[in-house]
Amino acid sequence: MLFPPEALGTITEYSTGEVWNAKRMGGAVARAASALHERGIGPGDNVLIYHGGSGAFFADLFAIWQMGACAACLNPGLSQPELENIVSFIKPKLILVDQNTSAGIVGGVAILCSQVEPVGRIIESKLTLANSGLDDAALILFTSGTTGTPKGVVHNFRSLLARINLNRQFIGDDNLGKTLCVLPTHFGHGLIGNCLTPILFGHDLLLLSGSNLPTIGKLGEIIDQHEISFLSSVPAFWKLVCKLAKPAAKGTLQRVQIGSAPLAADLWHQVIEWCGTDDVVNMYGITETANWLAGASARDLAPEDGLIGRMWGGMAAIIDSDGQFRPFGEGELVVQSPSLMSGYYQLEAQTRDVLVDGWFRTGDIGRIDPDGVMRLTGRQKNEINRAGVKIHPEDLDLLFERHEAVSEACAFAIADDLSNELVGLALSLVDASAITVPELRAWCEERLASEKRPDKWFIVPEIPKTDRGKINRQRVAEYCFQLDADKKG
Secondary structure: OEEOHHHOOOEEEOOOOOEEOHHHHHHHHHHHHHHHHHOOOOOOOEEEEOOOOOHHHHHHHHHHHHOOOEEEEOOOOOOHHHHHHHHHHHOOOEEEOOOOOOOEEEOOEEEEOOOOOOOOOOOOOOEEOOOOOOOOEEEEEEEEOOOOOOEEEEEEHHHHHHHHHHHHHHHOHHHHOEEEEOOOOOOHHHHHHHHHHHHOOOOEEEEOOOOOHHHHOOHHHHHHHHOOOEEEEOHHHHHHHHHHOOOOOOOOOOEEEEOOOOOOHHHHHHHHHHHOOOOEEEEEEEHHHOEEEEEEEOOOOOOOOOEEEEEOOOEEEEEOOOOOEEOOEEEEEEEEOOOOOOEEOOOHHHHHHHEEOOEEEEEEEEEEOOOOOEEEEEEHHHOEEEOOEEEOHHHHHHHHOOOOOEEEEEEEEEEEOOOEEEEEEEEEEOOOOOOOHHHHHHHHHOOOOHHHOOOEEEEOOOOOOOOOOOOOHHHHHHHHHHHHHHHHO
16 A cells, blocks of 8 residues: 655654655655665565654655565664664664664664665655555564563554554544644554554644653643644653643644553543543553554543543453453453554564454453443553452552642552562652651541552652653562662661
8 A cells, every 4th residue: 555755744843843744755765765775675674763753763664664674663762782682683684773873783783874874876755555565564563671582563564554544533634633742653652643643644743752841841832833633642741741731722632642551530631621622532552453442532431540432443352250252241351453463573472372363362451331331440460469359550550649649659569478469559749748658548548448558658759651651560669669778778
């Protein structure tokens, strides 16, 4: 399937003011494709993109696809050892960087910037999302393993096209008209949902770093200045926005989507008030399904903790406690989707564990009502087993974040010889001098059964997150114990 470069929407980089219209992008894609061609890149090859958040990133991505190769998108913030680990595992033919990175070699693989690499004949530019075959690998996105064995989710051209078209169908062209992306471009939420979906259908895109506090504080002004109609981000971003930024005044913002982490109903309501629209959608999506999979708009359903709405294409079911697949009820959520990954790169056993008879086992625990509305209650791998009592840490997060003194909360398991696991809780407070742990304990005792209450409490400056805005509970636990050790030392 071809997307002519002249049909692309315009990409604007907020930080630099660079504007990539269709003509400029077409020229950049042709130049990058020529550089790849001269390096012998073709179908079946992997090419790493070690930069992001710019028009040049998309030029490289489209050029890789034009050559029929597979793009592996990396976090440009990875350290040299992490990069070397990925290179050793993926064995790419080439590593593409931006103009701020020097050319060289990593693990025997050449590094180059496609826009400055000397090339001979410039080949014709054509944006191709399937230059070889629809079922050939197109994209590898990493969910873990930059220091251990990398876990790369592989999507073919078919799954990408399916997801992008479904996104357009459920969001609507009117909403996508002027889209803002505040997310990194090396994972599905930002890349596929927030960027490829609008620009491949001729809508304009503004790229903005969502980790810059001064910029976040001006979000309302930016939305007004660029007449933004749509954006999607993570709950952590909106917690900052609601505290730091004045709302937009022009009323151009029509739809907002929030995903990649649990959204508390209280925050959901705050975002609705800040945005001035009730079309604020809590999204459910995972990298293995090429970002969004289901959504619940406050326009249709009243916000509540765990509500993720109905499927955006495909089917959902649950596996109950007896191991039976059911169309509704409670248990582990499993899904079928036209945007499902082809597997984990070079990890056949892990792939077999999650792909069962055409279903993907999400590992999330939830409920499906007879009308198809879904709710999440926890995640199997996060479940805390305290002496046989199963506790979902997500429930504790959402409970404590309702307290006016709590900015963020994260519960996690602590190994224990007697009870198997205890409950740890990290809290970031609005004002650490305004409340004490005993006061928080008393508040908790009024709202939680004794077997679910935290055993160890940690007051921390902030809850550490991944570059995707997600919480890794093991890392949070390690962070808390290190802070505790530093204090005692």
